[in-house]
């Protein structure tokens with residue numbers, strides 16, 4: 478996608494061919510800072526501290542992290558150590574494990590001398606695959622927005638609610654939930670996005686709002702608790718979110734608060750779509766209740782960071798100094814509340830049969 482009219486991705490191989498560059502997402506929307514990752518430890522830190530975040534981007538960053546490790550120590554031990562440290566960064570997005578398993582499989586068959594070049598090439602392929610997948614998700618999701626526009630008699634703006642950031646910043650490019658929105662906007666379908674602020678880290682307010690603004694898509698940031706009110710007043714035509722891990726039966730783990738939006742959507746008969754690249758499906762987990770839910774530092778709840786008008790970053794406390802806080806980062810929305818899943822192979826019911834119809838090669842695995 479474009480930043481100030483210039484095409485940009487979230488992660489790329491630097492010109493030296495030996496290091497990787499990322500957009501530091503902890504500095505957005507106030508500063509566009511490019512950060513260089515030179516080691517596996519740098520990559521692990523970037524994922525843990527959420528300089529890169531969003532399930533597909535976490536996968537791509539982990540793949541590049543393994544490649545950087547191969548420049549440091551391409552031995553079997555070096556590979557094990559890199560995979561282990563990167564796997565420990567964040568527990569919910571299954572794309573992390575998917576990318577690390579793929580890198581390990583690919584590299585185990587090679588000699589130590591071959592590993593660095595092969596790892597850089599494979600990480601690049603994973604990044605390119607992500608772009609292609611998300612472009613296809615955009616194509617399939619566009620049909621759903623066109624349908625909504627048709628249902629409105631082609632009059633008026635299609636009102637879309639999204640939670641967290643599942644746009645291009647959460648992927649290598651295009652995004653998952655926002656890819657259909659960009660396609661619709663580019664196709665001149667009138668769209669407007671209600672952007673949940675997404676406490677506690679405010680990925681909606683800071684990242685989704687920023688990237689929609691860069692592309693020119695009309696949007697409004699709302700407090701997380703406003704979604705139900707808007708739905709009850711006919712101000713939302715459809716919801717689209719992403720997911721960090723989808724169970725084989727179509728339950729979806731996504732940013733904390735997604736479940737509440739799905740409940741409100743069901744109560745108001747509003748379609749609730751979830752967009753996902755296939756590496757987000759965990760075919761080993763049937764029931765979403767088994768998905769590990771990340772708990773982060775309570776300081777993200779007790780404090781809030783922002784920029785002063787003078788451009789200085791400040792962090793202030795919101796809660797009484799003695800009040801304990803809990804920081805659950807994700808929740809699980811059961812498949813019954815999801816109208817349909819949007820994947821790179823098409824749209825399907827959120828169910829085991831629905832997913833297997835699109836991914837028949839998984840039938841044996843699932844039996």
Ligand code: MRU
Nearest residue numbers: 530531532643647653719720732
């Ligand atoms: O904690 P984050 O910012 O990594 O969480 C991101 C989300 O919850 C996204 O909705 C999800 O990764 C899907 S991204 C395409």
